[in-house]
Amino acid sequence: AQSVTQPDIHITVSEGASLELRCNYSYGATPYLFWYVQSPGQGLQLLLKYFSGDTLVQGIKGFEAEFKRSQSSFNLRKPSVHWSDAAEYFCAVGARTDSWGKLQFGAGTQVVVTP
Amino acid sequence: DTEVTQTPKHLVMGMTNKKSLKCEQHMGHRAMYWYKQKAKKPPELMFVYSYEKLSINESVPSRFSPECPNSSLLNLHLHALQPEDSALYLCASSQDTFGKGTEAFFGQGTRLTVV
Numbered sequence: 001a002q003s004v005t006q007p008d009i010h011i012t013v014s015e016g017a018s019l020e021l022r023c024n025y026s027y028g029a030t031p032y033l034f035w036y037v038q039s040p041g042q043g044l045q046l047l048l049k050y051f052s053g054d055t056l057v058q059g060i061k062g063f064e065a066e067f068k069r070s071q072s073s074f075n076l077r078k079p080s081v082h083w084s085d086a087a088e089y090f091c092a093v094g095a096r097t098d099s100w101g102k103l104q105f106g107a108g109t110q111v112v113v114t115p
Numbered sequence: 116d117t118e119v120t121q122t123p124k125h126l127v128m129g130m131t132n133k134k135s136l137k138c139e140q141h142m143g144h145r146a147m148y149w150y151k152q153k154a155k156k157p158p159e160l161m162f163v164y165s166y167e168k169l170s171i172n173e174s175v176p177s178r179f180s181p182e183c184p185n186s187s188l189l190n191l192h193l194h195a196l197q198p199e200d201s202a203l204y205l206c207a208s209s210q211d212t213f214g215k216g217t218e219a220f221f222g223q224g225t226r227l228t229v230v
Contacts, residue, residue, distance in 0.1 A: 036221075
């Protein structure tokens with residue numbers, strides 16, 4: 001069965017420290033991969049996406065993600081977090097074989113930034 | 116303009132009321148989506164419209180009725196809701212459906228409370 005796993009429900013990080021959020025997927029073929037961020041009570045904002053090509057993807061707000069086919073992973077990183085990065089982060093996956101638009105979300109990782 | 120606009124931002128309705136949620140985009144996108152999101156959970160797909168035709172209905176109860184009057188507008192008509200339907204309702208749009216390698220843009224959501 002297809003699945004998306006974000007192993008960390010909650011991460012606390014100090015301001016200025018680095019951040020890495022994990023995402024693993026189980027799909028028959030390499031899917032389309034996305035990272036979204038959601039501030040409390042707000043909609044989702046796309047941070048970055050992977051469709052094909054370079055496996056290191058740069059996104060907005062200083063985020064990057066690396067696609068590793070061998071590990072079925074698409075981990076999100078930021079070298080130095082800011083207090084404004086406190087939010088919920090969702091990894092999302094879309095099957096290349098699905099032309100009808102089912103985007104599957106991971107459970108999310110809550111990021112707390114301490115001073 | 117990469118904006119998806121949802122109105123209203125907040126809605127409180129009784130179980131016998133009829134109300135509608137509205138979603139608008141002017142990016143020329145041909146796929147539009149309704150998601151439901153409960154607190155501390157990822158978004159759950161409800162409906163997908165592709166080229167103004169309903170493509171996916173994820174077994175949503177008939178008290179939710181989607182409508183796509185034109186390529187820029189998506190409505191969700193609500194009738195006889197239950198308190199458990201209280202949630203954040205998110206609209207999204209994409210150039211085409213995800214299986215064709217497009218990204219989704221989300222609105223800020225409508226916070227619905229059923230009393």
